[in-house]
Amino acid sequence: MRRYSVHVKPKSSKQGVHVLEDGTLEVRVHSPPEDGKANAELIETLARHLGVKRRHVSIVSGETARHKIIEVSDV
Incomplete structure (x- = not known):
């Protein structure tokens, strides 16, 4: 298993994953942080970026x- 430190930016105009200088993943998502929408989009975005299933x-x-x-x- 791998663990990642992630900083989420909800309600962002652009969606994507960036690696910061300290190794933290900055993930920008379109969804607002309500009712788990941003978390669901975060998981989907990270899975696509890392090449694994949600x-x-x-x-x-x-x-x-x-x-x-x-x-x-691990897959």
Whole structure:
């Protein structure tokens, strides 16, 4: 399993993943941070970026925060 430190930017005009200097992944999503919409889009965006299926990506901590720890299970 791999773990990633992620900073989420909801309601962004552009969607994408960028690696910051400290190794944190900055993920921009279109969805607002309500009703789990931003988290769902975050998982989908990260899965596509990492080349894995959505079911292999999970939020370990920070469910309601912008800074999250994401775990990607080995395929």
